[in-house]
Amino acid sequence: MKQYAQILYGKAHWIFESEEMPDYGPDIILVEITDKPEVKEGWDYNPETGEFTAPIILKPTPIDPRPSLEEMQAQTLLNTEYLVSKSELLGGM
Structure with missing residues (x-):
């Protein structure tokens, strides 16, 4: 039994076994x-060299977590207290 890979968009899309290479038509690359x-499925295929390489999967950039409701409420309270204090120090201008 031989093993084949269907190539789609430059990647091994489907890997299967068969006695002979099937003829699915001119648009199907095996x-x-x-x-x-x-x-493995998903590996990159270079048609010029006939080589397969494992895909490079980039790690996502970490995103700062969203503040919790309590943290947002505390920040709002601090901002309000700051503005009230500033207003009182400037004499209600």
Whole structure:
């Protein structure tokens, strides 16, 4: 039994086994990978070299967590107290 990969958008899209390479039509690209057991679905395929490489998955940029409701209320209270104090110090201008 031989192993094949369907190539779609430059990636191994579907890996399957068959006695012979099926003929699904001219738009379906199939590559034999019997001697490349490490190849997995999602791996990048270079048609010029015939090589497969594992995809590089970038880690997402960490995002600061949103403040909790209590933190937002505390910040609003501090801002209000600051503005009231400032107004009292300036004599109600």
